[in-house]
Amino acid sequence: MSGTDAAAFSAALERAILARYQDFLQGVKLYQASGYQRSLEPKPAVWSKGAARLLDYGTTESACPLLVIPSLVNRYYILDLKEDNSFLRWLARQGFRPFVMDWGEPGSAEKDFGLDDYVGSYLSDALEAVIKITGAFPGVIGYCMGGTLAVALSQLHQDKISTAVFMASPWDFHEGQAEGGAARMRAEALVGLLPLVKVQKRLPSEILQSLFASLDQTLSLRKFSAFNRMDMSSGAAANFVALEDWLNDGVPLTEKVAEECLRDWYGQNVTGRGNWTIQGQEIRPGELEVPALSIVSLKDRIVPAASSMALAQCLPHSEILQTSLGHIGMTVSGAAQSKIWKPISDWLCSKLKNQ
Template sequence: MSPPPPPRRGPRPLPLHLGLAMARGMAAMAAIPPSGSGWTNWSAGWPRSKPAQAEAARIAAALAAGRHPPERFRAAVLSRLARDDAGMVTGIAAYRRHPWRRDMPEPPVLWQEGGSRLLDYGGDGPPLLVVPSLINRAWVLDLAPGHSMLRFLAGSGLRVLLLDWGWPGGTERGFSLTDYIAGRLERAMAALSGLGALLLAGYCMGGLLALAAAQRRPDRVRGLALLATPWDFHADGGQAARQAAALLPALEPLMAPSGTIPVDLLQTLFAGIDPFAIARKFRAFGRLDPASARAELFVALEDWLNDGVPLAAPVARECLGGWYARNEPARGQWHVAGAAVNPALWAGPTLVAIPRGDRIVPPDSARALAAALPEKTVLDVPAGHIGMAAGSGAQAALWRPLLDWAAGVPARGGGAVGL
């Protein structure tokens, strides 16, 4: 008998999300105008911010105008909070006991260095090297049957290869972005030199790495696809980016023991984008039929999200301090191996795929990159950041347009390749 699968740990970090739910309830109760006595008046002694005081006054006025008893309003709020919290816990429990487990055949390894591997998904046709983010596992692009961008492309006329960055070991924990780009990524590209010039596709943060590599080695790249790739980190005013960057001094002692930002800390930073999103989506999941395709896709994506990797501390400093705080890419001040990364210097054909529902990379941030590229095709993707790559509509929204674009990229010294 095979051992049971390991228990799911998500949503990570669970204490954070349970604490946020409790804080939401406390904030709601603190806004209720105090009246009566006993346990129903517990919020009266709590210090309140001016916005909370204003909200309490507004609620009190509305209750008085409608002649609604404050006790009934308070009871309704408590009932709603209890239902929401119970729904979230029910959804988390349903996720943790769900029988779905990822079962995808492992592709052959063509090259390996440290924790990084070059995986061969096969296929006949022009070679496409896919570069994922350093933060999450690469297998979101090979999620499950029917939800694998890599296997779809390999079966549709491309020779597909994936650079899986892997888990940062002792060597990688001292890596900078230059080490990853001018070192590991370029050596992976060199390992494929027998295939000729590559199509290079970068997803999210991987798009920035791919852009820098293409600019440095245009002899090895004939087309570049940038999928949900940020560029102007202050495109939306920069407040959220600066707030994230302001956390860097507090992160330093937390990075010191391992030389990385640990996975749960990274998940905490991402939770700051929408602190109550986890509660909402698990309440919704708890209402799904567990046997439905929608429920299985939810579990697959949550398993991926919770299977994160740490980020090397030098890279974290470059990203938070250089990208988020100082907006170095958009200002022409991001350097790799001593040279500025400038999209205007990349003269090859480029596909820029911008998901319109992206909450991780604001669309305006990606549009700024498209505007700086000389020869580009801009694809407006009707999906979100993750949905564009692995969602139920990803084939029509991104995979097929990416394939069509690749078919039109000229081969070196000739016309379009054709698929």
């Protein structure tokens, strides 16, 4: 830098910053002007309770049933993003009958709900509905927070579940770190949101979205800049808009669920310590006798590998699939079908043959 003209360097730096900002801003404008609307024909609801519905993605009545459980904080359709990019529709074509829990948005029926209610009432009833409809015990697939809930459901109803798949499911919220570790400091920051939850009587989706965005502070800059350089008529551009719409279609958490997640999961790590209780029973993966497959992402910013690996290593009958795909990439990226979907299907088929 000693031979560089300071004024010229400053001017060049300003031009570079402005060019990057304009690239990002143009990408945002293109997204806003896309006019995309989700148009997939909705699947039939075979069970409902309050705001929740169970949607049947099966094409063959006699196919092996699967109960698919997404997170409470995002809409289920990340698993059915587009006709040509849908984990649920793909599973149906492989000979399964997926039933997915559409949690909806908490309403008057759920305003006082905690995790105990969602698992002990809604998920347990949905499981019974699948068994009644199909006459068979289903496999369970849980994604993200849905996988954590699936652990509880599977332990409470081990005699009614054939297999369990946990995709990027958080369990050790302190990630095995000592006091002062990054995960514990993040947990302390999240616990600081509890007064806001008390005032709002819920945890708004906008706050949740901000929390996720803070995990990678330059992500928005990078992704919208990249979108600006895409061919707007391409499949990649269409996938980007569909995914971004899903990201912006979040769901608030009830006051009680928010408190349990922030205080108990992140603050006290009750799951990782074996002290999480649902329906009066301590949920301990080591007691789960169901064959299980755990998907652990090595590049997951939302559920770090150490958190989901802790669950995988607790399960007595678990196989582990590690992937370089990220938290969302394992469900909708171009490599998801070959690296995640097919291994899940192959594993389910191998286990079902032995039952």
